[in-house]
Amino acid sequence: MDQYADSARTGMRQGYMTKNRFAVSLLFLMNGFVTGSWAPKIPEFKDRLGIGESALGLLILVFGIGSLVLMPIAGGFIARLGSEKVAKLTAIILSPLLLLLTLVPNVWTAAVGMFLLGGFVGAMDVAMNANAVEVEKSMRRAIMSSCHAYWSLGGLIGAGSGGFLMARMGVLPHAAAVTLLSLAILAVAWPMVLADKPHPTATKEKLSLPTTPLPWLIGLMALFSMVPEGAVLDWGALYLRNELGASIELSGFGFAAFSATMAIMRFAGDHVRDRLGAKSTLRICTMTALVGLILAGMAPNAALAILGFAIAGIGISNMVPIAFSAAGNMPGLQPGIGLAVATTMGYSGMLFAPSLIGFIAEYSGFAVIVTSIPALFVVVLLLSRHASHADHGRGQ
Known part of the structure; x- marks a missing residue:
């Protein structure tokens, strides 16, 4: 019984x-x-x-x-x-x-x-x-x-x-x-909705930004994962249209391909992460995104650039979710504080970096920008060991 x-x-x-x-x-x-x-x-x-x-x-x-x-x-x-x-x-x-x-x-x-x-x-x-x-x-x-x-x-x-x-x-x-x-x-x-409870000491603590470096390093991972997303959203169509000669109809397919592969892979991402662990998943995704954006930036025609954006979407899809999970699972820090740092830094990149990209592109062209952005992924790879915090609390 x-x-x-x-x-x-x-x-x-x-x-x-x-x-x-x-x-x-x-x-x-x-x-x-x-x-x-x-x-x-x-x-x-x-x-x-x-x-x-x-x-x-x-x-x-x-x-x-x-x-x-x-x-x-x-x-x-x-x-x-x-x-x-x-x-x-x-x-x-x-x-x-x-x-x-x-x-x-x-x-x-x-x-x-x-x-x-x-x-x-x-x-x-x-x-x-x-x-x-x-x-x-x-x-x-x-x-x-x-x-x-x-x-x-x-x-x-x-x-x-x-x-x-x-x-x-x-x-x-x-x-x-x-x-x-x-x-x-x-x-x-x-x-x-899961009724979570704050830590007993949290209600007595003065609200302040974390002073340890770990939340900010994970926030940097989120930032450098989201800048490329904002760049493709705001400038992908213009790049295809002005520099690769795509038609108006075809130029919209860059972000569409990027978004489609991103959404599909996000539904599959949890299974991959459960099997491989957050650190390995982040590294594979980052390398995939790096290859995709370099292909898009060096493409001789719009079709190959769209393929590059689609590959980049596969990679970027799970980089941000892993960074956010790691931010919410840092030892000794309330999930809301860690996530506030990561989301604020991440979305600042998506919201404000495209305007800077537009200014630079007036002088360099978008192909140079798209090819250069993957340099940010090198930083994500260097920080990827911190993604292991995303696995805490789940059991491996």
Whole structure:
């Protein structure tokens, strides 16, 4: 009887953990959906406010500043309250912000809306990554890569359906639909989100940035893993179009190929990491990304460059999830604090490095940039031994 009782308890425990994993995956899906739904609204947003490209660029910069300001704050609250409470609160606040941006009457209120949208996308990002780390520990297996795959899927759904829905429903009904669907996803996830508890001393500690070098080294891994992603997103199509003579239709396939292989490999990444360990997986992924971007940068034609971007997507897919898992599993540091450092550094690269790349490319051309970016991966390889922290708490 005891054997059957133990088996039943094990089955219940595994089922419960599966619900936790499903819930945090839904949080990633919702965050990606809101972020993706914003992209097709940008042309309408620009025209409605009557602003030019420069003003729009400043507003998008405000979005990035909002993320970088609220991410560390979210990390501090996660250390004190736990990731569950912070993830739920930030998700509630995030849900109607796209609707708010659809209603803003002028540039100044738009700037406030952009700061809030960027801020709560980023704050929720830290919280849901911290919750995914806790689920990894409780399940004793990797789930971070598939969580990021759900974010990519949400972004694809939001961006892919946005223009279609706005053309048929109108801009305001689309924003309302995004809000309602986001709240519906959150309602499904709500009762199943893993209720983690902060360390007893965390509520008494003064919130501050870590003084040990390890969080910053892992943050550097995240930074140098995400700069190439931002570069391909913002400049890949222009590189294919202007320097390799691709047609307008073909130039869009660079980032599409990159995104497709990234999403597919993120769903497979957890199984690879469980089998090989985080350190070996990171090294294989980094080398793959390095080869892909060098191929894209040295390609004589657009087709070969697109193949290079696809290979780079395979590699980059699991570099960031591994860095985030390592950041949330550092000894002697609350997961929220470590993740706040890694996400803030990582997303700063994705948000701000492309503008620097654009400035340099005016003088050097994009081929040189794409070929040179893999030098960042050498630093990731040198720091890759720290990825072993991503395996802590899971059992090997």
